[in-house]
Amino acid sequence: MIKVENIKKSFGKVEVLQGISCNFLPGKTNLIIGRSGAGKTVLLKILVGLFTPTAGKVWYNDTDFFQLNKAQRRAIRMDVGMLFQGSALFDSLTVEQNIRFPLDMFTNKTKKEKLMRVNDCLARVNLDGSNDKFPSEISGGMQKRVGIARSIVLEPKYLFCDEPNSGLDPKTSIVIDELIKSITIENNITTVINTHDMNSVMEIGDNIALLYKGELVWQGNKDEVLDTDNQILQDFIFASPFLQRLRSAALAK
Amino acid sequence: MYWKETMRQMNDIGIGSLVIVGIISIFIGAVTAVQFSYQLQGGFIPDYYIGYIVRDSTIIEMAPTITCLVLAGKVGSNMAAEIGGMRQKEHIDAMEIMGVNTAAYLILPKLIAAVVVIPMLVFLAAFVSIIGGYLASVPTGIITDTDYVRGLRSFFDSYNIFMMFVKAVVFAFLLTSISCYQGYYVKGGSIELGQASTQAVVLSDILILFADYLIALLLTS
Numbered sequence: 091m092i093k094v095e096n097i098k099k100s101f102g103k104v105e106v107l108q109g110i111s112c113n114f115l116p117g118k119t120n121l122i123i124g125r126s127g128a129g130k131t132v133l134l135k136i137l138v139g140l141f142t143p144t145a146g147k148v149w150y151n152d153t154d155f156f157q158l159n160k161a162q163r164r165a166i167r168m169d170v171g172m173l174f175q176g177s178a179l180f181d182s183l184t185v186e187q188n189i190r191f192p193l194d195m196f197t198n199k200t201k202k203e204k205l206m207r208v209n210d211c212l213a214r215v216n217l218d219g220s221n222d223k224f225p226s227e228i229s230g231g232m233q234k235r236v237g238i239a240r241s242i243v244l245e246p247k248y249l250f251c252d253e254p255n256s257g258l259d260p261k262t263s264i265v266i267d268e269l270i271k272s273i274t275i276e277n278n279i280t281t282v283i284n285t286h287d288m289n290s291v292m293e294i295g296d297n298i299a300l301l302y303k304g305e306l307v308w309q310g311n312k313d314e315v316l317d318t319d320n321q322i323l324q325d326f327i328f329a330s331p332f333l334q335r336l337r338s339a340a341l342a343k
Numbered sequence: 344m345y346w347k348e349t350m351r352q353m354n355d356i357g358i359g360s361l362v363i364v365g366i367i368s369i370f371i372g373a374v375t376a377v378q379f380s381y382q383l384q385g386g387f388i389p390d391y392y393i394g395y396i397v398r399d400s401t402i403i404e405m406a407p408t409i410t411c412l413v414l415a416g417k418v419g420s421n422m423a424a425e426i427g428g429m430r431q432k433e434h435i436d437a438m439e440i441m442g443v444n445t446a447a448y449l450i451l452p453k454l455i456a457a458v459v460v461i462p463m464l465v466f467l468a469a470f471v472s473i474i475g476g477y478l479a480s481v482p483t484g485i486i487t488d489t490d491y492v493r494g495l496r497s498f499f500d501s502y503n504i505f506m507m508f509v510k511a512v513v514f515a516f517l518l519t520s521i522s523c524y525q526g527y528y529v530k531g532g533s534i535e536l537g538q539a540s541t542q543a544v545v546l547s548d549i550l551i552l553f554a555d556y557l558i559a560l561l562l563t564s
């Protein structure tokens with residue numbers, strides 16, 4: 091479990107996060123939602139220690155992450171996988187080499203074992219046989235999937251995904267959501283996902299935190315979303331007139 | 344993993360710089376020979392001193408300093424751009440999250456490779472310069488074959504070779520660490536990346552010359 095306590099973050103004078111406290115649970119897909127610029131990416135980067143918060147704590151079970159020294163943080167990160175908003179694939183390595191990179195760095199597996207593990211992960215994201223392509227030769231959605239494959243190759247206990255389905259078509263989005271969900275359940279991973287995709291919220295929202303201008307304004311699960319009277323959440327979820335009409339129709343029944 | 348990366352860097356720095364180092368060294372030797380013979384004209388200093396001067400000035404000063412100034416431009420800017428690009432494209436962050444010690448993984452292989460390979464390049468540069476001096480003075484009739492070789496064999500002091508290697512190692516360390524630092528801490532976008540790469544070369548050059556002066560003071564006192 092990951093617990094954040096009163097996290098604040100400022101860049102210069104701008105306070106981007108204004109005291110966020112919440113829990114992220116193992117075996118669940120925990121969602122951080124909010125409009126563009128709400129502070130989702132900043133919060134995620136604080137969770138993994140890429141940004142240091144101005145104030146507040148991040149707990150990995152009973153460990154206070156920002157009290158650790160560099161070597162101890164690295165030890166925790168062996169259990170962390172992360173999918174970046176822009177995938178962050180190593181562009182001079184092939185798909186296979188990208189996914190194999192963590193294996194090369196941290197395991198003593200033989201070449202054959204590594205290849206098997208890489209192919210397993212590729213199959214998991216429906217990219218069998220793309221081993222020798224370079225990131226520049228595959229589409230953005232495929233890059234995302236390679237990014238996911240790379241982040242799960244070492245069987246992490248914590249998985250962080252920054253907008254796993256932005257820029258993807260609805261079908262592929264659903265495939266990716268389901269993929270993340272099933273990996274989460276299978277391995278009892280604590281998964282934290284940034285998203286502003288409504289389908290994701292309604293499909294995999296086990297535990298949702300809504301950020302609004304750097305504040306946590308609502309927390310709940312996908313079933314609680316529909317009967318909320320929180321105005322910010324309503325505005326966020328039912329952003330389009332079409333959805334608003336659907337909702338009124340549903341409520342009228 | 345580190346070992347493989349170090350070998351790749353050695354190849355990049357070493358083989359990749361052979362041609363430029365060779366060309367520069369030929370001309371350094373040639374110019375030294377021609378200029379010195381011009382200064383000798385009508386004097387009391389015997390001709391064979393040309394060989395001696397070419398040998399010592401290249402070994403002590405020209406080979407290590409000019410080679411490393413040129414390598415700061417070639418290898419240093421390349422390192423800064425490579426690491427800086429990885430920083431900007433979040434590759435370094437991605438590695439950090441995997442638990443990689445990125446400073447060690449990205450910089451150490453380059454540093455080791457440079458400190459091993461650049462002294463070899465400098466040694467080669469000195470050797471090629473001496474050949475350059477020969478080519479510029481013997482076939483053109485400035486001095487005879489025998490005089491040049493006699494000069495090369497006169498007053499030889501192996502301490503100068505030691506000095507050359509000290510300089511080469513120090514310069515290699517400086518240019519690599521400065522360039523990697525500039526890349527590793529780059530912020531912003533492509534303009535800043537260009538600036539970091541330029542900054543790497545300028546700072547390396549200045550510090551190489553400053554270190555050259557210090558080493559000269561220390562090792563000749």
Ligand SMILES: Nc1ncnc2c1ncn2[C@@H]1O[C@H](COP(=O)(O)OP(=O)(O)OP(=O)(O)O)[C@@H](O)[C@H]1O
Nearest residue numbers: 101106124125126127128129130131132133175286
């Ligand atoms: N490195 C930084 N330096 C200064 N300000 C930053 C930095 N990173 C983010 N910010 C600011 O923090 C705020 C939140 O940004 P963040 O990237 O977390 O938004 P987000 O919720 O992830 O949005 P999106 O959905 O568009 O990705 C923005 O106003 C942004 O300008």
Ligand SMILES: [Mg+2]
Nearest residue numbers: 130131175252
């Ligand atoms: Mg974001």
